[in-house]
């Protein structure tokens with residue numbers, strides 16, 4: 484069990500050495516600082532497995548699970564798992580606490596280091612992510628109002644779709660509350676990277692654990708731009724194969740939505756991706772050097788105000804937004820084609836906050 488989780492969370496030998504005891508009982512993370520992680524939407528399809536994975540993360544000392552219903556049950560369930568956070572709260576709540584409804588959101592959020600937001604409705608077949616805007620924009624707006632009031636210094640990991648609009652919505656709400664810090668707001672695009680790695684490994688005949696592929700742009704359809712020309716290990720793949728890999732990465736979410744046939748969108752792979760990303764944020768906060776992940780953030784590497792690219796994470800959140808590097812002609816074309824759709828999704832998010 485510990486070996487499986489260890490490989491999932493990929494702690495380096497150096498980090499392990501940095502904490503004298505770090506896993507299940509007998510391996511706690513004494514040297515790691517206390518960190519509170521809050522999940523808003525914790526009882527949902529993503530929220531539940533994400534709660535499980537965060538409970539398994541030895542960097543988390545306190546896990547706060549918030550939703551409009553059902554979180555006490557989720558908290559009681561994962562709270563029985565004998566991992567680190569049990570040591571940091573009372574014997575009764577085992578380091579995990581469930582909060583329900585607006586009257587409890589203050590307590591849920593206070594003191595959070597990282598707030599992960601998978602609250603909102605998922606797609607059904609035939610819908611685009613933008614079709615979720617009508618419902619999810621309002622949910623995200625109200626949750627970010629609460630974050631602005633009760634945990635304004637937390638790193639926000641935005642999962643709720645459409646990410647291309649919900650991140651700008653969050654930025655505007657934080658600005659209106661006078662607490663916006665662009666270093667602390669991150670749209671989670673890790674699932675695009677996870678997919679690109681998986682699909683590339685298959686075609687390149689590479690060990691998937693060794694594969695690296697940056698994915699830039701945004702998180703919907705053609706705005707998802709995997710940079711296979713920068714993939715490692717290198718493989719000599721034809722244009723047709725690279726085109727097919729790009730399409731499959733862009734349509735990965737739809738592939739799952741269709742396979743689930745009305746029962747939602749990616750939840751398990753998203754929980755995995757969300758857990759990897761939150762783990763990277765925690766490592767950055769804890770001062771681990773050279774933590775680099777792709778994320779959708781405020782950016783000036785293109786003319787668009789938000790853009791997904793590699794970012795270096797550190798003690799204050801985003802330390803540096805990294806450039807795109809060299810692009811192939813095909814990727815350069817993809818970059819030009821995605822800009823107008825991404826711009827209109829960003830603008831839609833921004834104007835929603837000012838109209839509402």
Ligand SMILES: NC(=O)C1=CN([C@@H]2O[C@H](COP(=O)(O)OP(=O)(O)OC[C@H]3O[C@@H](n4cnc5c(N)ncnc54)[C@H](O)[C@@H]3O)[C@@H](O)[C@H]2O)C=CC1
Pocket residue numbers: 523524525526527528529530549550551552601602603604605606615619622625626641642643644645646671672673674675702747748749750753
């Ligand atoms: N960024 C990404 O790569 C991905 C994003 N998503 C998005 O994540 C979101 C959640 O997906 P699922 O977990 O499958 O949906 P779900 O419907 O299973 O769960 C959503 C949860 O949010 C809760 N919720 C609704 N309003 C809330 C509020 N005001 N405060 C707190 N919680 C609230 C619901 O009660 C529910 O438990 C969707 O918008 C989906 O499109 C999904 C997969 C990948």
Ligand SMILES: O=C([O-])CC(=O)C(=O)O
Pocket residue numbers: 605606612644674735736737739740748749
């Ligand atoms: O496709 C969806 O609706 C959910 C999502 O963002 C993904 O799986 O990438």
